[in-house]
Amino acid sequence: MNTLKLLIVDDEPGIRSGAKRVLQDFTVGYPFMDEDFSFDIVEAETGEKALEFIENDTIDIILLDNKLPGIEGIEVLEYIKKNNYDISVMMITSYASLELAIKATNNGAFNFVPKPFTPQELKTSVENITKNLFLKRMTQKMKEEGKEIRFQFLSVLSHELKSPINAIEGYLRMMQEKQIGDNVDDYKEMIDRSIERIKGMRSLILDLLDLTRMESGKKKRDLRKTDVAEVAKTVIDSIEPLAIQRNIKIHFETEENTYMNADKSELEIIINNLVSNAVKYNVESGKVFVKIFHSDNQLQIIVQDTGIGMSQEEMDLLFQDFVRIKNEKTKYVTGSGLGLSIAKKMTELYGGTIKVESEADKGSTFIVSIPVIKN
Amino acid sequence: METNKKKTIFLVDDDVDYIFQLTKMLENMGFEVISACGQKEAEKILDEIKPDLALFDLMMENKDSGFILSHRLKQRLPDVPVIIATALTAETGMIFGLDSEEDKQWIKADLYLEKGLRQDQLHREINKLLKI
Numbered sequence: 054m055n056t057l058k059l060l061i062v063d064d065e066p067g068i069r070s071g072a073k074r075v076l077q078d079f080t081v082g083y084p085f086m087d088e089d090f091s092f093d094i095v096e097a098e099t100g101e102k103a104l105e106f107i108e109n110d111t112i113d114i115i116l117l118d119n120k121l122p123g124i125e126g127i128e129v130l131e132y133i134k135k136n137n138y139d140i141s142v143m144m145i146t147s148y149a150s151l152e153l154a155i156k157a158t159n160n161g162a163f164n165f166v167p168k169p170f171t172p173q174e175l176k177t178s179v180e181n182i183t184k185n186l187f188l189k190r191m192t193q194k195m196k197e198e199g200k201e202i203r204f205q206f207l208s209v210l211s212h213e214l215k216s217p218i219n220a221i222e223g224y225l226r227m228m229q230e231k232q233i234g235d236n237v238d239d240y241k242e243m244i245d246r247s248i249e250r251i252k253g254m255r256s257l258i259l260d261l262l263d264l265t266r267m268e269s270g271k272k273k274r275d276l277r278k279t280d281v282a283e284v285a286k287t288v289i290d291s292i293e294p295l296a297i298q299r300n301i302k303i304h305f306e307t308e309e310n311t312y313m314n315a316d317k318s319e320l321e322i323i324i325n326n327l328v329s330n331a332v333k334y335n336v337e338s339g340k341v342f343v344k345i346f347h348s349d350n351q352l353q354i355i356v357q358d359t360g361i362g363m364s365q366e367e368m369d370l371l372f373q374d375f376v377r378i379k380n381e382k383t384k385y386v387t388g389s390g391l392g393l394s395i396a397k398k399m400t401e402l403y404g405g406t407i408k409v410e411s412e413a414d415k416g417s418t419f420i421v422s423i424p425v426i427k428n
Numbered sequence: 429m430e431t432n433k434k435k436t437i438f439l440v441d442d443d444v445d446y447i448f449q450l451t452k453m454l455e456n457m458g459f460e461v462i463s464a465c466g467q468k469e470a471e472k473i474l475d476e477i478k479p480d481l482a483l484f485d486l487m488m489e490n491k492d493s494g495f496i497l498s499h500r501l502k503q504r505l506p507d508v509p510v511i512i513a514t515a516l517t518a519e520t521g522m523i524f525g526l527d528s529e530e531d532k533q534w535i536k537a538d539l540y541l542e543k544g545l546r547q548d549q550l551h552r553e554i555n556k557l558l559k560i
Contacts, residue, residue, distance in 0.1 A: 212515050216515055219515060220445035220449070223449040384442075384465050385444060
C-alpha cells in the first residue's frame with residue numbers, strides 16, 4: 054500500500070473532521086498500478102498553518118478552502134506554484150465564483166469543488182486527483198529514466214536504417230527501368246554502391262546488437278586472464294585485407310606481458326572499432342600504428358593514423374550515438390555512427406577512458422587507458 | 429533555337445547515393461541541378477546561387493538542417509519554393525512538421541515530402557510549385 058499525505062485546509066472544524074472521516078479508510082486503485090493508495094491525513098485551520106506544513110512536510114495533495122481568516126487559499130496556491138512544490142491542489146469553497154475558479158486553475162489547482170459536498174463527491178474528486186498525481190509523477194519518472202532519450206534514439210535509428218534502404222531501392226529502380234541502357238556493365242557503379250550500403254546496414258545491425266546487449270546488462274561477461282596483445286593481433290589480421298586494398302600499412306608494437314582480466318569479445322570490439330576507423334578514415338597509402346604498453350598502473354592501447362583528422366568541434370561530438378563526422382572527405386565512408394560510442398561504453402566497463410587527439414589532414418590518435426595491477 | 433532557359437534546382441542531402449539518383453531523376457525531367465552534400469557544404473554556396481527551387485533533406489548534420497537552410501534561403505530569396513524531404517515518417521512516432529507557433533514563424537517550406545517518391549510524383553509536385 055502506498056500512502057499519500059493529504060492536507061485539509063479549512064477554518065471550519067466540522068468540514069475538517071468530516072473530510073477526514075470520509076477519507077481515512079478510502080483507497081484509490083488504478084488498473085496498472087502495483088499498489089493502491091491510501092491517505093495519511095493532516096489538518097490546518099489557517100493558510101499560515103498550511104504553509105508550515107508545505108515547508109516542513111512532504112505533502113502530496115491539499116484540499117484547500119479559499120475563505121480563510123488570515124491569508125487566503127488562493128495565496129497558498131500561488132505560494133505552491135511559485136516554489137514549484139510537487140503538490141496537487143483541489144480548491145473547496147462555498148464562495149464559488151467563476152472568477153476564483155479561473156484564478157485557481159491558472160495557478161495550477163487541479164479542480165474546484167463547491168461546498169457543501171456529499172461524501173461520494175469528495176471521494177470521486179480525491180480519486181481523480183490521485184490518479185492525476187500518479188500519472189504526473191510516473192511521466193516525470195519515465196523522463197528521468199531516459200525513456201525520452203530512448204525514443205529519440207529509436208527515431209534516429211529508423212532514419213539511419215531507412216537511408217540505405219532508400220538508396221538501394223533507388224538504384225534497383227534505375228536498373229529496372231534500364232535508365233542508362235541495356236549494357237549490364239554500365240550499372241557496375243550502382244551495384245557496387247548498393248553492396249556498400251548493404252555492408253553499412255549490416256554493420257549497423259551488428260553494432261546495435263552489441264549496444265543493446267551491453268546496455269541491458271544481459272550479455273554474459275566472460276572475465277578471465279586475457280592477453281590484450283594477442284587480441285589486438287587477431288583484430289589486425291582481420292582488418293588487414295581492407296587495409297591492403299588501399300595500400301595502408303598497419304604497424305604493431307607491444308610490450309611483453311600485456312595480460313588483464315577481461316572479456317575477450319569486449320576487447321575485440323574496442324580494438325576493432327578503433328583500428329577499422331584508422332583504416333577507413335585514412336588516406337591512400339597511409340599508415341596505422343597500434344601500440345600496447347603499460348604506463349603507471351594503466352594498460353594503454355594506442356591507435357594512431359595518418360588519416361584525414363578532425364577539427365575540435367568534430368572531436369567534441371565523436372563519442373555520441375549516431376554521430377558520424379560528415380564532410381567532403383568522409384562522404385563515401387560507410388559506418389553506423391555507433392562504433393566509438395560502443396568502444397567508449399565498453400572501456401568504461403573496465404573503469405577506463407578513451408581520449409582522442411587529432412589534427413585535420415594530419416591524423417588522429419585514440420588512447421584507451423584501462424587500470425590494471427601489473428604483476 | 430532554345431529560348432526556354434532550363435530551371436535550376438538546388439539539391440542538398442548528406443547521402444551521396446541519394447544525390448546521385450535524384451540528380452539523374454531531375455535531369456531527366458529537364459532541370460539543371462546544383463547539389464551539395466550536407467548542410468555545411470550547402471551553406472558555403474547558399475548565398476551565391478539563385479536557384480528556381482530548392483530540395484532539402486531534413487536530417488543532416490543537425491536534426492533540423494533542412495529547416496535551417498530553408499530559413500536562410502528564404503531570407504534572401506523569399507519567392508523560391510522549398511521542398512523538405514525526409515526519410516522520417518509518422519510511423520516512427522516522430523512527426524516532423526510544425527507543432528508550435530514558434531516553429532511556424534521561422535520554418536518556411538512550401539512542401540514536405542517523404543523520401544522514396546517516384547519520378548512522376550516528384551515531377552508533378554515540382555511543376556506545381558514552379559507553376560509550369
